[in-house]
Amino acid sequence: MLHSLSGRAETLMQARLLAELRDHGPLSRTELGERLDVSRTTIGAEVGRLTEIGLAQETGPAASRGGRRSTMVDLADDIRFVGIAIGASRLEVGVTDGRLAVLATEQVVCDIRQGPDVVLGTAMAAARRLLDDADVAQPMGVGVGVPGPVDFSRGAPVAPPLMPGWDGYPVRDTVGRELGCPAVLDNDVNLMALGEQHAGVARHARDFLFVKMGTGIGCGVVVGGALYRGVNGCAGDVGHMQVRGDGRRCVCGNLDCLEAYAGGSALAVDAAAAAADGRSPELAALLAERGRLTAEDVGVAAARGDLVATTLMRECGQRVGEVVAGLVSFFNPGLIVIGGRVSGLGHALLAEIRGAAYQRSLPLATGNLPIVLSDLPDHGGVVGGARLVSQDVLASPVPRRS
Known part of the structure; x- marks a missing residue:
């Protein structure tokens, strides 16, 4: 690739310019000057330098606005990022361009409980296949999400309930070393929130919550357009908030956590129990057909009119809704x-x-509050991972080299 060794902007102005191109490009020099409130001369100089180091390119004349026509500017065609979204039972790896459009992805069934060596090895193999297919020797950066608490500064999980053997493992450094590029690590729901902000229904939202319902349950918090992690990176861990229940033990060790009733694993366990004791004919039929049940099977059975499956789904939604109500009262978001x-x-x-x-x-809090399904059910974590690392390696200046 033609990029500088650092792969970064050299000045704050260049960083701002690259961020505009990533989020809104391609743009004309005139538009860039208006957005950044600088002169045409300044934009010309900065675009020239970014072109020299392989981060930007001029793509031809812009549409006429009267007078001399401006020139269109875009990110370099060969910029590539990798996003890795690791879940409890599967992972997805994707390659994006500089504007974070997903070019190729690969999903792999993989149990997080197999440990970091196996899971990360699987992810790295998938990443190399995608990069080889795209003829990319080295990406500019890789963003990784995992389903547990993360020390963002260290790039390592911290006592993750769903991830035995991962506590303190240097995920960021391992992935960066394997792919030979800068890497970042965050909680998976934070990446999903960033993905939704970049390319989903939250594109125009400044203050919103992203509630992820998977094997675990978490919440990405975006305030003023920026991800909020809290002091130690634990913000949004709503899956372990207490809800009404019957004393059910959660994987974290506490009783009556939301995740213990409304998480994907909990729904699957409840569905299997209903199938085994004869309360749900549809779930029993699905269990006999597939050998195991998932949360998705509850939806299938409910759609077929199964009363027990419908009840399970309703109770799940109601419990999540009760927690969401508490979040609304506390945070007053503009979108969920x-x-x-x-x-x-x-x-x-x-x-x-x-x-x-x-x-x-x-x-007052809910009068104009949309609660909607994600626009990115398939690749939100990949887009979010690419977005997160792009903020680090593309749109963050480093000292100018002599």
Whole structure:
């Protein structure tokens, strides 16, 4: 690749310019000057330098606005990022261009409990296949998400309940070393929130919550357009908030956590119990056909009119909605996005979440509050991973080299 060794902007102005091109490009020099409030001469000089180091390119004349025609500017064609979204039972690896459009992805069934060596080895093999197919020797950066608490500064998980053997493992450094590029690590729901902000329904939202419903349950918090992690990176860990229940033990060791009733694994366990004791004919039939049940099977059975499956889905949505109501009262967001694999149960689940949230929140907070399903059910984590690392390696200046 033609990029500088650092792969970064050299000045703050260049960083701002690259961020504009990533999020809104291609743009004319005139538009860039207006957006950044600088002169045409300054834009010309900065674009020239970014072109020299292989981060930007001029793509021809812009549409006439009267007078001399401006020149269109875009990110370099060969910029590539890698996003890796690791879940409890599968992972997805994707390659994006500089504007974070997904060019290719690969999904692999992989149990997080196999440990970091196996799971990361699987992810690296998939990444290399995608990069080889795209004829990319080295990406500019890689962003990784995992389903557990993360020390963002160290790039390592911290006592993740769903991830035995991962505590303190240097995921960021391992992945960066393997792919030979800068790497970042964050909680998976934070990446999903960033993906939704970049290319999903939250593109125009400044203050929103992204609630991920998968094997675990988490919440990405975006304030003023920026991801909020909290002091130690634990913000949004709503899956372990206490809800009404019967004393069920959660994987974290506490009782009556939301995740213990509404997480994907919990729904699967409840579905299997209903199938085994004869309460649900549809779930029993699905179990006999497939050998195991998932949260998605609850939706299938409910769609076929199974009363027990419908009840399981309603109770799941209501519990999540009750927690969402608490978040609304505390945070007063402008938008709530529901994503993750369990959200694939669709609008029936969404209706229960909305009903509970709206009923338990003050009208002032919910009068104009959309609660919607994610626009990126498939690749949100990949886009978010690419977005996160792009903020580090593309749109962050380093001292100018002599």
